[in-house]
Amino acid sequence: MMKHSKCILCNSMEISELKGYERHQLSQCKSCGFVFMSRIPSIDELHDHYKLYSYATDRTVSPLTIDSYNKLLDGMEKYRKLNTLIDVGCGKGWFLIEARKRGWKVYGTEFSDEAIRICMAAGIEMTKGDLRAEAFEGFTV
Numbered sequence: 001m002m003k004h005s006k007c008i009l010c011n012s013m014e015i016s017e018l019k020g021y022e023r024h025q026l027s028q029c030k031s032c033g034f035v036f037m038s039r040i041p042s043i044d045e046l047h048d049h050y051k052l053y054s055y056a057t058d059r060t061v062s063p064l065t066i067d068s069y070n071k072l073l074d075g076m077e078k079y080r081k082l083n084t085l086i087d088v089g090c091g092k093g094w095f096l097i098e099a100r101k102r103g104w105k106v107y108g109t110e111f112s113d114e115a116i117r118i119c120m121a122a123g124i125e126m127t128k129g130d131l132r133a134e135a136f137e138g139f140t141v
């Protein structure tokens with residue numbers, strides 16, 4: 001089993017198991033406070049997970065979710081320099097659709113072919129895969 005040896009946000013080596021969440025294998029960074037799953041799933045596990053999950057079943061998004069997306073986007077305005085936004089693991093693309101309404105040029109990544117198809121049908125430029133840098137070479141920023 002592969003595990004993260006450092007914080008996936010700030011690269012600090014000072015991470016420890018989050019007490020009370022050992023069953024979920026959560027780690028917390030002592031430097032920045034970020035909480036993340038310490039175990040890195042294998043490619044086979046990812047395929048199994050996405051095989052079981054269907055993106056097509058729920059085609060609507062709640063107004064509460066849209067509201068929280070817009071609050072997030074409000075907070076991102078100060079970082080808006082290139083006007084491009086990528087959502088890694090964007091699901092059905094709802095967040096990117098909201099961002100696009102505000103004029104962002106949006107990109108998404110997903111592991112699921114079904115999610116990629118749904119996003120591309122909504123006009124979102126997509127790539128398949130994980131967080132390797134090569135995964136983003138196809139984007140035309």
Ligand SMILES: [Zn+2]
Pocket residue numbers: 007008009010011012029030031032033034
């Ligand atoms: Zn950190």
